[in-house]
Amino acid sequence: MTRRTAPRAALLAAGELLAWWAVLALLWLVLISTVDTLERIVGASCAAVGALLARTGRRAVSWR
Amino acid sequence: MNGWILAATVELGGGGAAALWGVTTGPPARRVVAQNLTTSAVCPALLLLAQGYGRPSYVDLALLLALLGPVGTLVFARLLSDDLAGERPGAWPLTWTAAGLGAAVVLALCVAGAPGRATVKLLVIGALLISGNVIASRALAGGYRGVRGG
Numbered sequence: 255m256t257r258r259t260a261p262r263a264a265l266l267a268a269g270e271l272l273a274w275w276a277v278l279a280l281l282w283l284v285l286i287s288t289v290d291t292l293e294r295i296v297g298a299s300c301a302a303v304g305a306l307l308a309r310t311g312r313r314a315v316s317w318r
Numbered sequence: 319m320n321g322w323i324l325a326a327t328v329e330l331g332g333g334g335a336a337a338l339w340g341v342t343t344g345p346p347a348r349r350v351v352a353q354n355l356t357t358s359a360v361c362p363a364l365l366l367l368a369q370g371y372g373r374p375s376y377v378d379l380a381l382l383l384a385l386l387g388p389v390g391t392l393v394f395a396r397l398l399s400d401d402l403a404g405e406r407p408g409a410w411p412l413t414w415t416a417a418g419l420g421a422a423v424v425l426a427l428c429v430a431g432a433p434g435r436a437t438v439k440l441l442v443i444g445a446l447l448i449s450g451n452v453i454a455s456r457a458l459a460g461g462y463r464g465v466r467g468g
Contacts, residue, residue: 281442284438
Protein backbone atom coordinates (compact mmCIF):
# COMPACT_ATOMS: atom_id res chain seq x y z
CA MET A 255 0.00 0.00 0.00
CA THR A 256 1.50 3.31 -1.01
CA ARG A 257 1.39 6.17 1.39
CA ARG A 258 -0.06 9.29 -0.16
CA THR A 259 0.99 12.71 1.03
CA ALA A 260 -1.89 14.96 1.88
CA PRO A 261 -2.24 17.77 -0.69
CA ARG A 262 -2.11 20.34 2.08
CA ALA A 263 1.23 19.04 3.36
CA ALA A 264 2.69 18.99 -0.15
CA LEU A 265 1.51 22.54 -0.71
CA LEU A 266 3.04 23.68 2.59
CA ALA A 267 6.34 21.99 1.72
CA ALA A 268 6.39 23.61 -1.72
CA GLY A 269 5.59 26.98 -0.20
CA GLU A 270 8.38 26.67 2.33
CA LEU A 271 10.89 25.63 -0.34
CA LEU A 272 9.81 28.54 -2.52
CA ALA A 273 10.20 31.00 0.36
CA TRP A 274 13.70 29.69 1.19
CA TRP A 275 14.62 29.82 -2.51
CA ALA A 276 13.42 33.41 -2.89
CA VAL A 277 15.35 34.58 0.19
CA LEU A 278 18.55 32.77 -0.82
CA ALA A 279 18.40 33.92 -4.46
CA LEU A 280 17.87 37.50 -3.31
CA LEU A 281 20.83 37.21 -0.95
CA TRP A 282 22.97 35.91 -3.82
CA LEU A 283 21.97 38.82 -6.06
CA VAL A 284 22.82 41.30 -3.30
CA LEU A 285 26.22 39.83 -2.45
CA ILE A 286 27.74 39.38 -5.95
CA SER A 287 29.67 42.18 -7.61
CA THR A 288 28.25 42.13 -11.17
CA VAL A 289 24.84 40.82 -12.17
CA ASP A 290 24.75 38.93 -15.48
CA THR A 291 23.00 35.89 -16.94
CA LEU A 292 25.56 33.34 -15.76
CA GLU A 293 25.42 34.70 -12.22
CA ARG A 294 21.61 34.52 -12.29
CA ILE A 295 21.65 30.88 -13.43
CA VAL A 296 24.30 29.82 -10.90
CA GLY A 297 22.55 31.79 -8.15
CA ALA A 298 19.17 30.22 -8.87
CA SER A 299 20.71 26.72 -8.84
CA CYS A 300 22.63 27.29 -5.62
CA ALA A 301 19.53 28.81 -4.03
CA ALA A 302 17.55 25.68 -5.00
CA VAL A 303 20.08 23.38 -3.35
CA GLY A 304 20.24 25.73 -0.37
CA ALA A 305 16.45 25.74 -0.04
CA LEU A 306 16.41 21.91 0.14
CA LEU A 307 19.16 21.93 2.78
CA ALA A 308 17.48 24.73 4.74
CA ARG A 309 14.16 22.86 4.90
CA THR A 310 15.92 19.65 5.90
CA GLY A 311 17.79 21.48 8.63
CA ARG A 312 14.68 23.26 9.86
CA ARG A 313 12.79 19.94 10.07
CA ALA A 314 15.70 18.26 11.89
CA VAL A 315 15.75 21.03 14.51
CA SER A 316 12.00 21.25 15.05
CA TRP A 317 11.49 17.43 15.28
CA ARG A 318 8.89 17.18 12.53
CA MET B 319 45.82 58.35 3.82
CA ASN B 320 42.25 59.56 3.98
CA GLY B 321 39.61 59.86 6.70
CA TRP B 322 38.36 56.29 6.27
CA ILE B 323 41.82 54.77 6.67
CA LEU B 324 42.50 57.04 9.64
CA ALA B 325 39.25 55.89 11.27
CA ALA B 326 40.18 52.25 10.59
CA THR B 327 43.62 52.80 12.13
CA VAL B 328 42.13 54.37 15.26
CA GLU B 329 39.62 51.52 15.46
CA LEU B 330 42.24 48.80 15.05
CA GLY B 331 44.69 50.57 17.37
CA GLY B 332 42.07 51.07 20.07
CA GLY B 333 39.60 48.21 19.81
CA GLY B 334 41.96 45.66 18.31
CA ALA B 335 44.71 46.31 20.85
CA ALA B 336 42.22 46.24 23.74
CA ALA B 337 40.82 42.94 22.48
CA LEU B 338 44.32 41.49 22.12
CA TRP B 339 45.16 42.57 25.67
CA GLY B 340 41.94 40.99 26.96
CA VAL B 341 42.59 37.73 25.14
CA THR B 342 46.16 37.34 26.39
CA THR B 343 45.68 38.23 30.06
CA GLY B 344 43.40 37.38 32.94
CA PRO B 345 41.11 34.43 33.74
CA PRO B 346 39.50 32.27 30.99
CA ALA B 347 36.10 33.95 31.40
CA ARG B 348 37.62 37.32 30.53
CA ARG B 349 39.63 35.91 27.67
CA VAL B 350 36.64 34.30 26.05
CA VAL B 351 34.65 37.54 26.26
CA ALA B 352 37.55 39.45 24.70
CA GLN B 353 37.83 36.81 21.97
CA ASN B 354 34.16 37.37 21.19
CA LEU B 355 34.59 41.14 21.06
CA THR B 356 37.53 40.81 18.64
CA THR B 357 35.06 40.27 15.80
CA SER B 358 33.18 43.46 16.69
CA ALA B 359 36.45 45.40 16.81
CA VAL B 360 38.03 44.13 13.59
CA CYS B 361 35.00 43.79 11.29
CA PRO B 362 34.13 47.54 11.19
CA ALA B 363 37.83 48.30 10.63
CA LEU B 364 37.84 46.00 7.59
CA LEU B 365 34.76 47.80 6.24
CA LEU B 366 36.46 51.17 6.74
CA LEU B 367 39.64 49.94 5.02
CA ALA B 368 37.65 48.66 2.02
CA GLN B 369 36.06 52.11 1.69
CA GLY B 370 39.37 53.88 2.27
CA TYR B 371 41.19 51.94 -0.45
CA GLY B 372 38.21 52.15 -2.83
CA ARG B 373 38.02 48.37 -3.25
CA PRO B 374 34.41 47.22 -2.75
CA SER B 375 35.39 43.55 -3.08
CA TYR B 376 37.40 43.82 0.17
CA VAL B 377 34.02 44.08 1.93
CA ASP B 378 33.69 40.30 1.50
CA LEU B 379 36.38 39.86 4.14
CA ALA B 380 34.23 41.72 6.67
CA LEU B 381 31.20 39.68 5.61
CA LEU B 382 33.06 36.43 6.23
CA LEU B 383 34.36 37.62 9.60
CA ALA B 384 30.88 38.75 10.68
CA LEU B 385 29.57 35.30 9.75
CA LEU B 386 32.34 33.09 11.15
CA GLY B 387 33.39 35.09 14.24
CA PRO B 388 30.23 34.42 16.29
CA VAL B 389 30.26 30.79 15.12
CA GLY B 390 33.76 30.45 16.56
CA THR B 391 32.60 31.96 19.83
CA LEU B 392 29.71 29.46 19.97
CA VAL B 393 32.25 26.64 19.61
CA PHE B 394 34.22 28.09 22.55
CA ALA B 395 31.01 28.47 24.58
CA ARG B 396 30.23 24.81 23.95
CA LEU B 397 33.73 23.45 24.58
CA LEU B 398 34.34 25.57 27.71
CA SER B 399 30.80 25.20 29.08
CA ASP B 400 32.03 23.23 32.13
CA ASP B 401 34.77 25.75 32.96
CA LEU B 402 32.44 28.70 32.47
CA ALA B 403 29.45 27.18 34.27
CA GLY B 404 29.97 29.03 37.54
CA GLU B 405 31.23 32.28 36.06
CA ARG B 406 28.59 33.35 33.52
CA PRO B 407 31.07 35.65 31.77
CA GLY B 408 29.59 38.74 30.24
CA ALA B 409 30.36 42.36 29.49
CA TRP B 410 27.08 43.83 28.33
CA PRO B 411 28.11 47.53 28.32
CA LEU B 412 31.11 46.64 26.15
CA THR B 413 29.00 44.35 23.95
CA TRP B 414 26.44 47.07 23.26
CA THR B 415 29.18 49.67 22.75
CA ALA B 416 30.75 47.39 20.13
CA ALA B 417 27.34 46.84 18.53
CA GLY B 418 26.79 50.61 18.39
CA LEU B 419 30.22 51.08 16.83
CA GLY B 420 29.41 48.52 14.13
CA ALA B 421 26.05 50.20 13.46
CA ALA B 422 27.68 53.65 13.25
CA VAL B 423 30.32 52.45 10.78
CA VAL B 424 27.76 50.68 8.59
CA LEU B 425 25.49 53.73 8.58
CA ALA B 426 28.37 56.06 7.72
CA LEU B 427 29.40 53.83 4.80
CA CYS B 428 25.79 53.59 3.61
CA VAL B 429 25.49 57.38 3.61
CA ALA B 430 28.86 57.79 1.86
CA GLY B 431 28.11 55.34 -0.97
CA ALA B 432 25.50 55.55 -3.70
CA PRO B 433 22.32 53.67 -2.77
CA GLY B 434 22.07 50.29 -4.46
CA ARG B 435 23.02 46.67 -3.99
CA ALA B 436 26.20 47.65 -2.15
CA THR B 437 24.07 49.43 0.47
CA VAL B 438 21.96 46.31 1.00
CA LYS B 439 25.14 44.24 1.30
CA LEU B 440 26.48 46.62 3.96
CA LEU B 441 23.20 46.42 5.86
CA VAL B 442 23.31 42.59 5.69
CA ILE B 443 26.85 42.65 7.07
CA GLY B 444 25.81 45.04 9.85
CA ALA B 445 22.83 42.89 10.81
CA LEU B 446 24.99 39.75 10.82
CA LEU B 447 27.69 41.47 12.89
CA ILE B 448 25.39 42.87 15.56
CA SER B 449 22.99 39.94 15.88
CA GLY B 450 25.85 37.42 15.80
CA ASN B 451 27.73 39.30 18.50
CA VAL B 452 24.70 39.65 20.77
CA ILE B 453 23.74 35.98 20.35
CA ALA B 454 27.32 34.81 20.99
CA SER B 455 27.59 37.06 24.07
CA ARG B 456 24.34 35.64 25.40
CA ALA B 457 25.59 32.10 24.79
CA LEU B 458 28.79 32.87 26.74
CA ALA B 459 26.75 34.29 29.62
CA GLY B 460 24.81 31.03 29.82
CA GLY B 461 21.65 32.42 28.27
CA TYR B 462 20.96 29.25 26.28
CA ARG B 463 21.84 26.69 28.94
CA GLY B 464 18.30 25.32 29.01
CA VAL B 465 18.17 24.77 25.26
CA ARG B 466 18.12 21.12 24.23
CA GLY B 467 21.59 20.07 23.07
CA GLY B 468 23.03 23.46 24.10
